[in-house]
Amino acid sequence: MILLLTGLAGATCPDTVHSPTQAWPDRSAEVDPSIVAALDQALFQERNEETREGIRTDGVAIFYRGELLYERYGADYTAQTPHLIWSASKSFTATLIGMAEYKGLLDIEDSVCEYVDFHESACGVTVRNLLEFSSGLAWRETYEGEPPTASSVLAMLYGDGRQDTASFAGSQGLEDVPGTTYQYSSGDTNMLSAIARKVLEPVAGERFPWTLLFEPLGMTSATWEKDAAGTYIGSSYLYLTPRDMGRFGQLMLNDGCWEQERLLPEGWVERVSTLNPASASGQSRERGPSENQGQQFWLNTSNPGYDEGPRFPDIPENAFAAMGHWKQRIWMLPDQEIVAVRTGDDRDGSYSDNDWVPLAMALAESLPKPPPPEPEPVEESDLTSPVEASP
Numbered sequence: 001m002i003l004l005l006t007g008l009a010g011a012t013c014p015d016t017v018h019s020p021t022q023a024w025p026d027r028s029a030e031v032d033p034s035i036v037a038a039l040d041q042a043l044f045q046e047r048n049e050e051t052r053e054g055i056r057t058d059g060v061a062i063f064y065r066g067e068l069l070y071e072r073y074g075a076d077y078t079a080q081t082p083h084l085i086w087s088a089s090k091s092f093t094a095t096l097i098g099m100a101e102y103k104g105l106l107d108i109e110d111s112v113c114e115y116v117d118f119h120e121s122a123c124g125v126t127v128r129n130l131l132e133f134s135s136g137l138a139w140r141e142t143y144e145g146e147p148p149t150a151s152s153v154l155a156m157l158y159g160d161g162r163q164d165t166a167s168f169a170g171s172q173g174l175e176d177v178p179g180t181t182y183q184y185s186s187g188d189t190n191m192l193s194a195i196a197r198k199v200l201e202p203v204a205g206e207r208f209p210w211t212l213l214f215e216p217l218g219m220t221s222a223t224w225e226k227d228a229a230g231t232y233i234g235s236s237y238l239y240l241t242p243r244d245m246g247r248f249g250q251l252m253l254n255d256g257c258w259e260q261e262r263l264l265p266e267g268w269v270e271r272v273s274t275l276n277p278a279s280a281s282g283q284s285r286e287r288g289p290s291e292n293q294g295q296q297f298w299l300n301t302s303n304p305g306y307d308e309g310p311r312f313p314d315i316p317e318n319a320f321a322a323m324g325h326w327k328q329r330i331w332m333l334p335d336q337e338i339v340a341v342r343t344g345d346d347r348d349g350s351y352s353d354n355d356w357v358p359l360a361m362a363l364a365e366s367l368p369k370p371p372p373p374e375p376e377p378v379e380e381s382d383l384t385s386p387v388e389a390s391p
Contacts (some may be wrong), residue, residue, distance in 0.1 A: 018066025086324030093234030193234030249339030
């Protein structure tokens with residue numbers, strides 16, 4: 001058991017990774033104040049609490065190479081206030097599955113019934129299918145304005161399904177052949193959460209998300225609600241501060257390493273941030289074609305299945321994100337080495353990531369450039385002696 005907690009042998013980490021376990025180094029005083037003003041204007045407009053209209057930001061934190069560049073809070077929020085991150089929780093659930101993979105506790109090509117006693121109709125579904133939202137299980141992911149009987153996710157979270165969210169999702173019956181169609185599903189994620197619990201709890205205890213993920217990264221603000229069966233509601237109910245959300249994003253930019261210790265398999269971050277076959281197939285149910293997914297992470301990539309370019313044209317195409325209802329965001333920009341976090345309560349579509357994530361890039365660019373290195377001093381012995389003239 002102890003050996004499993006150390007991960008697989010032979011995996012390496014880069015020589016230098018940014019790991020702000022104790023505190024984020026603060027360089028916010030060094031950035032261009034005009035870009036700070038532009039961020040303030042884009043994200044923190046006057047709030048209307050009565051109508052809940054407009055851009056309603058609760059918190060933003062921007063990090064570059066493991067250092068804090070910008071932080072601001074709205075309403076009654078502070079840097080110490082955990083925020084419900086809704087479906088951004090899904091990326092954390094997938095990460096726990098990645099940790100189980102790294103420890104040799106599961107194979108994502110296995111049937112889900114290898115790990116949890118789901119209804120027999122779900123046994124043709126693999127762990128990979130759940131990660132890629134391609135389970136084929138019947139599901140309706142609709143929210144406000146729908147009664148629980150018309151919405152699978154509302155029935156799961158607030159109806160009879162709340163007793164055991166994973167079993168509820170796994171008992172819905174197949175609508176498509178697993179792996180052939182894309183259907184965004186909080187039910188798929190809660191099945192993943194039950195699988196993570198099954199394989200990780202015996203080796204890391206009931207609080208395995210803290211033991212394996214939160215505590216090693218120095219994340220002290222986490223609260224994760226469980227259903228009545230004792231399974232973490234991996235689809236929706238994780239609370240974190242923006243600074244701790246940033247630590248998760250930094251782990252992704254570190255390729256799954258933290259303080260020289262590998263926590264995720266090599267290549268795992270690339271896999272979860274690459275368009276999955278179901279998303280690229282052009283075969284999606286219920287949700288729109290611009291919803292490009294890797295494995296429980298949102299992508300900004302082009303989608304050949306729908307002949308679509310990036311969803312956010314001013315954000316790099318290889319950027320990826322954990323996203324949640326009402327515009328919770330953890331953006332990860334690998335080439336720019338930026339993590340950009342935003343929490344909020346937007347209801348009417350006024351908010352767009354394209355309006356502020358490019359400003360995060362500009363903010364990093366505005367940092368003073370380090371002076372060029374001093375030239376190496378020339379040793380006297382390196383000088384060529386003059387050639388003596390012939391008599």
